[in-house]
Amino acid sequence: MSLTEDYRKREESITLSGEPIGETHELLTLNIGPHHPATHGVLRLITTLEGEVVRDIKPIVGYVHTGIEKTCEDKSYWKAIPVVERMDYLSYYFNATAFCGAVETLLGVEVPARAQYLRVIHLELNRIMSHLVWLGTSALDLGAISMFWYCFRERETILDLFEMSSGQRMHTRYIQVGGVIEDIPRGFEAKLRKFIAEMPDRADQYADLLEKNQIVLQRLHGTCQLDEETLLKLGVTGPLLRAAGNPWDLRKAQPYSSYDHFQFKIPVGTVGDNYDRYRVRHAELYESVKIIEQALDGLPEGPFITPDRKVALPPRHELATSMEALIHHFKLVTEGFRVPPGEAYYPIEGPRGELGCFVRADGSAKPARVHMRDPSFVNLQALGPMVRDSYIADLIATLAMLDPVLGGIDR
């Protein structure tokens, strides 16, 4: 008997059914993390193994708990935006949009059309960026190292665009209460058009690299399935839910920031295994490019921030001529604006699922409570049901396809 046949035969004898173990078997508790290269941050997993089969798993989080929600209560509304952005550090535009959306709801401020389109352009660029980081690091976990370089090459192009429009690569503070902080600079459009022209080709190349690789396919196909019903019970949203066949996407279901103006499709999977999770996210790259193209074509003229001087800073040139503008500027910069008392929950579709921001205002210039419903935090609960009674190698693949961002989980 050859070595391979022997291995296959022994592999067949492993039962994945979760039956009670006999007297000859023994359960092993293995600690993975918090410092482990495959946990995508500082996640700690306590796994109970029987041989190579995971029987139980307990994620332990909180290793990057930063107390951002508490810090927000100490800062005025417009100063809380950069703090909120640092929660889920791969989707900073989304965090800022959710927070600003909640504050705008409380204030009753209308966001101009151009600002909404500019927000959409940046949100979708951010979604592509987040998926690229996910694709690069997940492929790294599956053993495909070169994907990392290709994905980070495109990511640098996106970050150059962010830097062009806001001056920062990460945590840009571009989204502002009532609009965006600045109009896009000259040359941004040409550069963006060049990027969206080449991005679909790049995504095709990623697919060629990964989907013709038998090792990757075998590790993804049919591993760690979870049906739609269980996912809904556990509160899972985003690509994980869509991979199981439920086309729930807030961009379509509850359009915000004029997402109803654009034509795009929602990719869904069929069975909800790791391969579907990969395919759904990969297909979302193309859809995001389509949305950016439409938003760029139909970018309306007009102001990029609300003309309400109680909320938005006056333009620079007015400061030299208008006393009123100077007073508004002084009030906004020293104290900030006051928000009437009330509560708001503003959900948007982040790259990982429903990102909702709850803001309670008590009438002062500082929020009384800010809470982010972060999709990573809720989605992590599905890790246990997914990987129970499967191999530990599939646990790593599933964790990669779950795409948790620890900054979002711990906040």
Next chain:
Amino acid sequence: MEVRREQLDGPGAPATDFRVRQLQARDMLRGDLEGEALERYVEERVMTTTLDRAVAWARGNSFFPLTFGLACCAIEMMSIVGARLDIARFGFEAFRASPRQADLLILSGRVSIKMAPVIRRIYDQMLDPKWAISMGACCSSMGVFNNYALVPADKFMPISVHVPGCPPRPEALAHGILRLRDMVQGHPRDGWRERYDAIGTEELLDPAAEAGSAAINVFEAGDTAGA
């Protein structure tokens, strides 16, 4: 380490004829080279320095950073390996997942009170000589979140280089690593002190006063109990 180039083709220089050099090479391989030819041969090829400086030169040019990401800065730390700023040009690209194989700990992100003991343990597990870079505002000074959940990295472990930024650009981190290389190689840059003529104003701890008051969990060189 200094490398000096000297003109060898002075008066009495060796014949540059190909045949002559071929014969000399044959003699060398046989071990027959002697006299002035041997002297010249050695002078051309052997460089002398102290062992310390040679070791420092080697160490400074081949850090093995630990694969260890905490938060936002970790993403920027990953992109220094990418194609744009290829850190492999300097020889720092070999990220190691095990602390026992690594000699550079890049603290990339915010350190919470729950994570601080873990980081201290990882740092203790690294073998000497080891260095640490605190990347970003959070683990240098707690940054924008100065609150109950965080602790600055200097409180529980020695840090060699602080890289400012929130998060620092990859170029900034590369600059930090190169500064660390200068330090390891024995000629640290004085930064602003050099510019403002303030060399000599550094506040250094007195090693004699520190001797009896070692912090808990810090081990002497050669003591393997904490590893």
Next chain:
Amino acid sequence: MPDATELELTAQELREAHGAESIIDATFHRNRATLIANPAHVHDVLERLQAKGYKFLASLHGCDYYPEEPRLGILYELLDMDRVDRVSVKARVHTEDARISSVIDLFPGADYPEREVYDMFGVVFEGHPDLRRILMPEDYEGFPQRRDFPLGGEPVLFTHNEERSYGKWQ
């Protein structure tokens, strides 16, 4: 979002089913429908709403209403995915007796959020199988998100505040 009338009808229906004291108030503010429930009846109210179609618990979070009493609020954001309709349920408890029944049997996804509310506000969810701290270390004392908990932090020595810093005169 249900409009104000529909919200009143829902509140009336819940009052009929679980007694008049189960729903204390129903508010409609800026398109946000909130049912303020009696903490003793939260489980029943959520069960009834789940049967009505609000099958998805989008978010569960706490909120400190200091200095109002009762101080601590637990908010459940429910979502009906078929009608695309959101309603939130709020229950207020006192800090001295911060207890509320867990809804983990109705919504298994409430597991981590309930642990987070316990960790941050000290609200005990009765019936939760594994109520431990989730974000803070397990031996941590105090509940950081309460308004009377100090923000914490410590002064950091920079060059600009060197003059004022402690130890300068020693």
